[in-house]
Amino acid sequence: MEGSRALPLRDLPSVSAVLSAAAAPALLERFGRIASTDAVRAVLGDARRALRAGAPSVPSAQDVALLALARLDQEDRSGLRPLFNLTGTVLHTNLGRAALPEAAVEAAMAAMREPVALEFDLETGRRGERDDHVRALLCALTGAEDATVVNNNAAAVLISLNTLANGREAIVSRGELIEIGGAFRMPDIMARAGARLVEVGTTNRTHARDYRAALSTETGVILKVHTSNYRIQGFTAEVGGAELAQIAGEANAPLMNDLGSGTLIDLSRYGMQKEPTVREAVAEGAGVVTFSGDKLLGGPQAGFIVGRRALIAAINRNPMKRALRIDKIRLAAIEATLKLYRDPDRLAERLPTLRLLTRTQAEIEAQARRLQPEVAQAVGAAFAVTIGECRSQIGSGALPLDTIASAGLVIRSGAGGRALERLAAALRNLPRPVIGRIEDGALTLDMRCLTDEAAFVSTLSALDRDALA
Ligand SMILES: *Cc1c(COP(=O)(O)O)cnc(C)c1O
Numbered sequence: 001m002e003g004s005r006a007l008p009l010r011d012l013p014s015v016s017a018v019l020s021a022a023a024a025p026a027l028l029e030r031f032g033r034i035a036s037t038d039a040v041r042a043v044l045g046d047a048r049r050a051l052r053a054g055a056p057s058v059p060s061a062q063d064v065a066l067l068a069l070a071r072l073d074q075e076d077r078s079g080l081r082p083l084f085n086l087t088g089t090v091l092h093t094n095l096g097r098a099a100l101p102e103a104a105v106e107a108a109m110a111a112m113r114e115p116v117a118l119e120f121d122l123e124t125g126r127r128g129e130r131d132d133h134v135r136a137l138l139c140a141l142t143g144a145e146d147a148t149v150v151n152n153n154a155a156a157v158l159i160s161l162n163t164l165a166n167g168r169e170a171i172v173s174r175g176e177l178i179e180i181g182g183a184f185r186m187p188d189i190m191a192r193a194g195a196r197l198v199e200v201g202t203t204n205r206t207h208a209r210d211y212r213a214a215l216s217t218e219t220g221v222i223l224k225v226h227t228s229n230y231r232i233q234g235f236t237a238e239v240g241g242a243e244l245a246q247i248a249g250e251a252n253a254p255l256m257n258d259l260g261s262g263t264l265i266d267l268s269r270y271g272m273q274k275e276p277t278v279r280e281a282v283a284e285g286a287g288v289v290t291f292s293g294d295k296l297l298g299g300p301q302a303g304f305i306v307g308r309r310a311l312i313a314a315i316n317r318n319p320m321k322r323a324l325r326i327d328k329i330r331l332a333a334i335e336a337t338l339k340l341y342r343d344p345d346r347l348a349e350r351l352p353t354l355r356l357l358t359r360t361q362a363e364i365e366a367q368a369r370r371l372q373p374e375v376a377q378a379v380g381a382a383f384a385v386t387i388g389e390c391r392s393q394i395g396s397g398a399l400p401l402d403t404i405a406s407a408g409l410v411i412r413s414g415a416g417g418r419a420l421e422r423l424a425a426a427l428r429n430l431p432r433p434v435i436g437r438i439e440d441g442a443l444t445l446d447m448r449c450l451t452d453e454a455a456f457v458s459t460l461s462a463l464d465r466d467a468l469a
Contacts, residue, residue, distance in 0.1 A: 013061035023065035039068035083433040088446030091395035104333040111332035144306035150324040156290035156303030161193035165220030170195040173206035176225040228260035245285030254287025262291020298353030299337035365407035378460040408446040
């Protein structure tokens with residue numbers, strides 16, 4: 001039919017007409033003239049293509065202004081905006097690991113806004129050391145003689161190996177040549193650190209005699225790596241830290257113990273599986289112990305190195321230290337986090353990581369029960385929302401076999417997997433994204449890490465139910 005031919009493109013409003021529309025002041029006020037004009041042009045371009053493809057109507061100037069506003073709004077949403085981690089993994093590396101305690105957030109904010117005595121000794125007025133702010137705390141909490149801080153534990157391992165074994169040999173059990181994830185594999189890190197890897201023992205069994213046979217005048221370090229993200233079970237043997245420290249001493253070399261997650265307290269006190277503590281590793285005689293700041297410790301990303309004074313001093317003299325050091329913001333957050341450990345009785349209240357890990361299944365289930373009607377209403381009748389038991393994980397390679405009884409909302413669709421995928425995508429696209437886990441034909445929202453119920457209900461109200469059906 002003649003009448004259904006493409007509408008004349010010349011009926012599209014001009015850029016200046018759009019910038020005079022009723023919605024234009026709001027657009028210009030929020031995003032400025034240049035970004036607003038660019039967005040209007042982009043929307044007009046889309047409209048032109050749509051008309052050529054047979055779109056039935058021409059948008060008004062006001063329509064285009066509103067579309068430009070929506071477009072900039074969408075672009076303006078930060079990819080790093082807060083989200084709800086309902087995956088059931090408490091320390092989720094891809095979701096930023098530990099949520100920081102309030103005291104750490106405040107300390108970091110203060111350090112961001114104002115100058116601080118980062119490398120300045122307030123008593124003498126002379127230059128100070130940035131690590132001094134946390135050195136005494138780390139020593140008190142671990143029993144070590146000295147301590148230093150770098151960007152993360154991967155950096156701690158790298159600089160320690162480079163300092164202790166550059167051009168020399170690093171002896172490690174074949175059962176501990178781990179990959180942490182990404183490109184962090186122990187043999188590769190050794191090579192980059194300049195250490196020659198000497199593998200001893202077998203995958204499942206390594207004995208004291210294996211280490212002793214490998215000792216030589218070339219030995220720079222014996223490395224022990226906590227197999228944090230996997231377990232070797234069955235017919236196994238490993239040499240304990242105390243014995244290894246003694247063997248290393250026979251070659252006048254230090255033992256380095258990479259604990260990975262590293263915890264400062266005995267977790268069995270909170271009903272969790274025991275992990276080796278940093279204090280124990282130090283007491284066993286390790287010269288250097290490395291561990292993460294944002295795993296079980298519950299602080300910001302950081303790598304801690306504690307141990308004997310002469311070794312820490314050598315690490316601090318390594319030129320790599322400057323490249324791997326941390327900034328005032330994190331240092332302030334670390335100091336505040338470590339201070340909480342001086343009062344273990346109140347730690348579970350104050351440290352979010354521990355608070356989340358110690359929530360009981362009954363408490364979580366009650367929360368799921370409260371929220372079930374809200375979620376059922378938000379997702380609509382096409383989905384069935386039930387309360388179910390599930391298992392949370394600690395995550396970040398800590399206690400890999402240990403799951404914790406939890407509860408959540410289990411969402412199923414009569415329409416099958418596609419509908420669930422669409423729902424999961426819509427939840428990810430909310431103003432405050434909701435991230436669950438699809439498993440066995442259901443989308444599970446593990447409620448363990450849900451702290452702000454009101455914000456959760458409020459973000460759910462933005463779910464476009466019609467787009468899901
Ligand atoms: C996690 C881990 C690392 C790396 O620590 P990051 O803080 O992620 O850099 C190194 N070694 C072990 C044993 C680990 O578990």
